[in-house]
Amino acid sequence: MYFVDRSVAVIKPKQPFADWLNGVPDNDMELSLDSLRADCTVILIPEFDEPEEGVSHIDDIAQRLFEMELATWYEDKSLWPTDRSLKTFWEWFDVEIHSMVIDTVDDELENTPLDD
Template structure:
């Protein structure tokens, strides 16, 4: 096991995100909050010692995270909510900050840019 010099943020959709998701025209299945919170996006963030520092980091990139989450369900940005400010982000998502990240795999991590947002 290896300590990684990062912390993590788990992005968990809340009810307003679910309502938007279930209102999408191409959505054929009605999802529940449990459905969309069971396998959430996890972001590696700079190493933090305090939860508040991780939250501040997410505040600074909330617009990117918001768009990434929306795009992972609907590629067409015309379907996205018009208001995507910081308050709306926090109304739509819970964020868990975890300060310790361990790597249990004895291989290098390979990074690639997130050009394809079709995650779900």
């Protein structure tokens, strides 16, 4: 096992995200908040000494995270909410930040850039 020089953030949808998703005209399934929160996005963030540093990093990338979460469900941006401000991000998502990351796999990590 190996310590990883990163912290981790778990992005968890809140009710406004579920309401948006269930209100999209093309959506033919009703998803509960519990089901949306059962398997969430986890991102690596820089190591930090204070939890506030992790929150500050999330603030810096919140718009990209917001759009990534929306695109996970619908790539058609016309279906996305128009207000994707930092305030709305925090209204739509809980973020858990954890300082310790341990890699239990001996294989090399692969980094593949996300398409922007």
